[in-house]
Every structure is written in structure tokens, then in C-alpha cells.
Amino acid sequence: MFQTFEPVSDRSFAGKHLPLLRAEMTKQNLDGFLIPHDDEYQNEYIPAYAERLMWATGFSGSAGAALILQDKAIMFTDGRYTVQVRQQADSAFFDYVDLMETPPDAWLSEHGANGARIGYDPMLHTLAGVQKLKAAAEKAGFELVAVMQNPVDAAWSDQPAAPLTPVKPHDLQFAGKSSEEKRKEIAAAVAKAGADTALITAPPSIAWLFNVRGQDVSRSPLPLGRALINKDGTATFFVAPEKTGNDLSGFLGDDVDIRAESDVASALEKLGKSGAKVAVDPALAPSKYVDDLKANGAVVINLTDPCALPRAAKNETEIAGARTAHIRDGAAITVFLHWLDTDAQSGAIDEITAAQKLESIRAQSDMLRDLSFDTISGAGPNSALPHYRVSTESNIKLDRGTLYLVDSGGQYPDGTTDITRTVPIGEASDEMRDRFTRVLKGHIALATMKFPAGTTGHQLDMVARKPLWDAGLDYDHGTGHGVGSFLGVHEGPQRIAKAPNTQALKPGMILSNEPGYYKEGAFGIRIENLIVVTPPKPVTGGEREMMEFETITLAPINLDLVKIALLTEHERQWLNEYHARVRDTLSSLLPPAIRDWFEKATRAI
Known part of the structure; x- marks a missing residue:
């Protein structure tokens, strides 16, 4: 486990x-x-x-x-x-x-x-x-x-040691673009900024740039290290020697120098004394590195991490991999939802048992490398804690007459998944069904948005909240976060939230769509799918091309919690079409014993 x-x-x-x-x-x-x-x-x-x-x-x-x-x-x-x-x-x-x-x-x-x-x-x-x-x-x-x-x-007398896990190549069949191609692209951005080199301090960007992955951070396949990328495309990868094997230098090639991470300070000092122009991201770089560069004579140029946007806008291989990973993951989630709707209805199952059950189902795939975060397995009042983490001290039963919220994901070489489903244990109250349906309406509104180039997630956030706002309700977290490709489950610079964000949504960006509602001490609701920004295309009779979202998460949304009368015809159509796609895509991957349940769970309403 x-x-x-x-x-x-x-x-x-x-x-x-x-x-x-x-x-x-x-x-x-x-x-x-x-x-x-x-x-x-x-x-x-x-x-x-x-x-x-x-x-x-x-x-x-x-x-x-x-x-x-x-x-x-x-x-x-x-x-x-x-x-x-x-x-x-x-x-x-x-x-x-x-x-x-x-x-x-x-x-x-x-x-x-x-x-x-x-x-x-x-x-x-x-x-x-x-x-x-x-x-x-x-x-x-x-x-x-x-x-x-x-x-x-x-x-801290018993502070743990820093991790020293191996750095491993991330195969081109998953990355879709070689490290050499990426380094040329980033080198051009460094040169355009008027810099000789850029200091890259964010592990996700380093993993993306060099097509490597690691296990230094639980739930995120990151190698901890630093990098310098020069305007000619050559680079230095600073990483603890204990993490590197003989295959890494051959994989990265002659244009990438591998040095110990402890050498970063001397490398920055050398750059400073040579009067180099060094680009750093002020929102990511440790202030000490910038102070050291300036103290030694470097010209520091503020530049947003040049890897961040290319990393966020996935290439075709990464998007195809994400779709495949979500089909695999969706089948596992569907088996778990069947278990929730049958065995777990007794009221005898607890939150830890449920989380372990889901993990055991996911682990049946030999592609699973880790979870993308610790499973949020919240029953009753615990479901009202958006980022609840169950422990042996907080663990409670999935009592009948309550809601159970499960937010989980997996790390696969071809994609990172993140999905939330809310299900009733026993009969749900009218209030629960009303709130669930309003959250669903917001989810559908965002999933079906059309928007022109230049639109930010901040501009779209209120679309998902309006059905709740109409009833004097809201939730205190963002509506969507970026998601990496076998990287972090939370990835910038894109997001959908109340807080201002100037980053326009770009084709290939993967985000979550997760409005929710939480009644403290009683119950919580969240419906989360991952969505991909599609390229702009003409709208019949329109004057501007529009982008849309493609939903790539595939698993049933609980229909017993839906108040059909609150849905518009458009919303019913979306839900029916979504469930038809879930049914068509996953049917052949599911055990025959749950087929009848699955047909009912994805029925048209």
C-alpha cells in the first residue's frame, strides 16, 4: 500500500x-x-x-x-x-x-x-x-x-535525512518530445530575454526539461535538484551523485553536464564573477540564490520560469496518454463505486477501509507508480473538510443516511489522474440532493463553456458557482487547478479560481473541474473531472473561433443524488451523453458481475 x-x-x-x-x-x-x-x-x-x-x-x-x-x-x-x-x-x-x-x-x-x-x-x-x-x-x-x-x-533533533532516490529517464513514448528539442525551445526563450543562462529551480520544470522522473517527493514523481539552461541549448543538471546511475549521462547526452547539487553555490559565484546575465523566476527562485548572484556581480533578469508554460500546454502524445490513463483509472474507480453502492451500504465500512479498497483496485494495474495524493476519504461530517486526510484517530464509519466523498488519483507513466465522486450511504436527504444537483449544474456549466483566446480561468470561475450563488451558497476553494503529465497533480500557471490570475488558458492545458459544497459538521459534496483545453475552432454562424473543454475523466456520477427537476434540458442532455460515453468506453474493461449495475448507474434520465 x-x-x-x-x-x-x-x-x-x-x-x-x-x-x-x-x-x-x-x-x-x-x-x-x-x-x-x-x-x-x-x-x-x-x-x-x-x-x-x-x-x-x-x-x-x-x-x-x-x-x-x-x-x-x-x-x-x-x-x-x-x-x-x-x-x-x-x-x-x-x-x-x-x-x-x-x-x-x-x-x-x-x-x-x-x-x-x-x-x-x-x-x-x-x-x-x-x-x-x-x-x-x-x-x-x-x-x-x-x-x-x-x-x-x-x-529538530530527529529531523529525517533528505531523500536520495534514483533519477530515471522518462521514455519518449510518454514525453512526446525529446529533451534536446525542449532545451532548444527554452534556450530560445532565454536568449530572447537577453540572458546568457537561466536558473531553473522548480523540480517539475527540471523533470520536464530533461525528461526524467524520481521519487524524492511522495505522490509526485520528482527528482530534487537544480538546473542551468544556457542560450545555446547546453545545460547543467545539479543533482546529488547518489541519485544518478551510469545510464543517466548517456540518456541526457553530451550537452548536459551532471554535477552535484552542492556545486550550485560555486556555479552561481562563477557566473557572477564573469558578469553573466542570469534569468531567474522571482516567484520560484530562493532569495539566497539571487542575493548570491548579485553579490558576485551577475546581472539578474527577472523571467517567469520558461519551462512552465510549455510544460502546462501538453503535446499530442501527452494528451493521448492522459486519455488512456483516465480510461484505465476510470475502470478502477467504477469498480470501487460498485463496491460503495453494494458492500459499503451496510454502515459497517469505515473511511480507512474504503481508501484501502480503492487503492487495492487501482494497484491491480501494473502501470500504477504511486497515488497522485493521499486519498481524501471523508464520511458524514468529515466529508465537509475539503482536504481531509483520514487517520486512525479520525476514522469513522460510512453511516447510513450520510454522504461519502472520495477524492483520489493515480500516477501512471502516461498520465496523472484526479477524480472526486460523492455517493449516498443509505437514503440522502432532500437538502443533500438539492446541494448535489447545484454542484452538478455548476460542473456542467464549466464543462460546456466556449471561450475565446485570451480567456483566463479567473474569468470562468463564477460560471461554476452561479447555481450555488443563486441559493446563497458557495465554496471556499478554487474551481480548477492545473494537472501535470506524470508530474504534480497541482500544476500552474493555469487555474480556475476567484483569485485573479492573468494566465490565459491555452490548448493542451489540463485542469480540474471541481465545484463543491460543504456544510460544516454535516456533509460535503464535490464532483471533479479533469478537462483539456481544445484548440480554437469556428462556431457556426459566429465571428470568432472558440476554445472548449474536453472532459477526459470517465466514471459514473451518482444519479440517486440528482434532482432531475432542477436540471435544464441542456444539462440533462450533457449528463446523458457523458454517461453514454462512460458506458461505451469502459464496458469492456469491467468485470461481468457488475455490468447490470453499471448499466443502471449510467442510464439516461
């Missing part, structure tokens, strides 16, 4: 660890210290050694930050974790602040004490992030201090 269900933290962490941390802060003459969830690579899912925020606070979510002062502490989390943070980070030690409304720099600009020394680790904060903190320091009058040693690392 890929997953374990023992608690990774508890409320005692703050009481045990904050005194140790504050003692280290005192040694460094710090009045406060900022702890982001981010690691040195700005990963969302991070290795065990980098779980500094969890060690200090007990909070195990995938996004957040803490400001530890000598006499108080503040937790910053977004709407996904409003309940979870209060469960895990003891209120005896923390105040809670909404990360989206008041990020740490905004809080410090208003509350930072004049003359206080507030520390930060320059390897964990980006250049853009530090610039905001410096502006806050100037406004409030505190001193911002870049620490030489992270006090969390100094206080």
Missing part, C-alpha cells in the same frame, strides 16, 4: 516544540521567525525533512505558514483548512489568520513591532516573497533578518 493512516502530527507538537524553537531563536537574537510550508524547491508536497511547519505547529496541511514570536504565534491558512488548522494547531499557542485575506507580510506590516528582529530562511522564501517582507519591514519598522541556520533545523 502506498498510504499509511497513522497520524503524522497532533496538538501536542506546539507545546513540545515551540520552547525548543524559541530557545534557538534567542540564541540567534531573533524576536520572531517565519515558517512557510514550502521547502527549498517550492514544492506543494514536500519530503519528510522539510515538514518544518508541521513540526513546529502540528498542522499537516499542504499550504500555510506560521509566524513564531517570543510571546505569541500566528497560523496562516486558507479556506480549505479552516477547520483542520483548529483541530491540529492548539489554540492555546496560536491565533488563526486567513492566508488569502492577510498573508504574513500584510500581518507584519500592521503588527510588526518597531525594532523587532524577524528572521527568515532565504532558501525557503522566494525573491518575490522577500520583497514583500522587506516592504512590510520598512512600513512597520522591524528588522528583517536572513538567517544562516534555520532555527527549526537546529531545534
